[in-house]
Amino acid sequence: MSGLIVIVEDEEDILELIEYNLEKEGFETVGFTSTKNVSQFLEEEKVDLLIMDRNLPGVEGSEFVAQMRDLGVETPVIYLTAKNKESDIEEGFERGGDDYITKPFNMKELVLRIKALLKRTKKDRNEGKVVYRDIILDLGSRELTIDGKNVELTKLEFDLLYTLIANQNIVLDRDYLLERVWGGDAIYQDRTVNVAINRLKEKIDPDKSKEYIKTVRGIGYTLC
Known part of the structure; x- marks a missing residue:
């Protein structure tokens, strides 16, 4: 174990x-x-x-x-x-x-x-899985696989990716992400979201070939 x-x-x-x-x-x-x-x-x-x-x-x-x-x-x-x-x-x-x-x-x-x-x-724990393209999030073990390979995420990054996938047809503004992922804590700001998104992108798409996450200027983020 x-x-x-x-x-x-x-x-x-x-x-x-x-x-x-x-x-x-x-x-x-x-x-x-x-x-x-x-x-x-x-x-x-x-x-x-x-x-x-x-x-x-x-x-x-x-x-x-x-x-x-x-x-x-x-x-x-x-x-x-x-x-x-x-x-x-x-x-x-x-x-x-x-x-x-x-x-x-x-x-x-x-x-x-x-x-x-x-x-x-x-x-x-919930044994469900969430799938988007070649991404599989296992909600029970809280593990991420992309194209069959394990990718290590922090708890925050996992929650952020799950929130994006659960709302994949919607542009999520930074305030919504702060509320859902960070719990709306006042110490966190828009820059917190930007940094976390960029870190997540580096982990799930290091060679920038898949472009899972799209930035909508002045609003927020959505999945491509």
């Missing part, structure tokens, strides 16, 4: 231990010692699982997860924490957790729970 797992743990020795063991199991890991920058990473990358401590500097782990859930982020979460009272565990699940493991913990049990949760959540 493979996948990208984000670990938020402020004790660096524990963080390194978890990363080492998960990478031995074939997972890709990215570690953070606080919730700072985690939201941006989740926005930009396709993350399969979040392992979250609760006793963190700044925002407490379960508060961060609750905020994330309010924004519509559905990434599965396992809490790994020293907060072990029954009320703590109930609170963790109420704040959007999918599983709860208390410290001290058994590494083998953690790995088994990760595999079980990933197997369950991947099975539950």
Whole structure:
């Protein structure tokens, strides 16, 4: 089993231990010692699982997860924490957790729970596919193939391409794309869309021979 797992743990020795063991199991890991920058990473990358401590500097782990859930982020979460009272565990699940493991913990049990949760959540995902010309977007695995070859996209790029394909006969203005793909956050501007579109074009049409995406000057973008 493979996948990208984000670990938020402020004790660096524990963080390194978890990363080492998960990478031995074939997972890709990215570690953070606080919730700072985690939201941006989740926005930009396709993350399969979040392992979250609760006793963190700044925002407490379960508060961060609750905020994330309010924004519509559905990434599965396992809490790994020293907060072990029954009320703590109930609170963790109420704040959007999918599983709860208390410290001290058994590494083998953690790995088994990760595999079980990933197997369950991947099975539950929408297995539909969206097709446009030689592009196939697999909504279940969130993978892109073009002419039978895999192309790596970030989460944001995948959502952007899906939005374009779902509205393939319509010119989408930048405000619409900002609302649908970026969630209408005021910090993002038209230039954000332009940069993301250009980056997406480079990935799906590096030699510029297929010209999937057409720029409609002064308005926005559409598929050719």
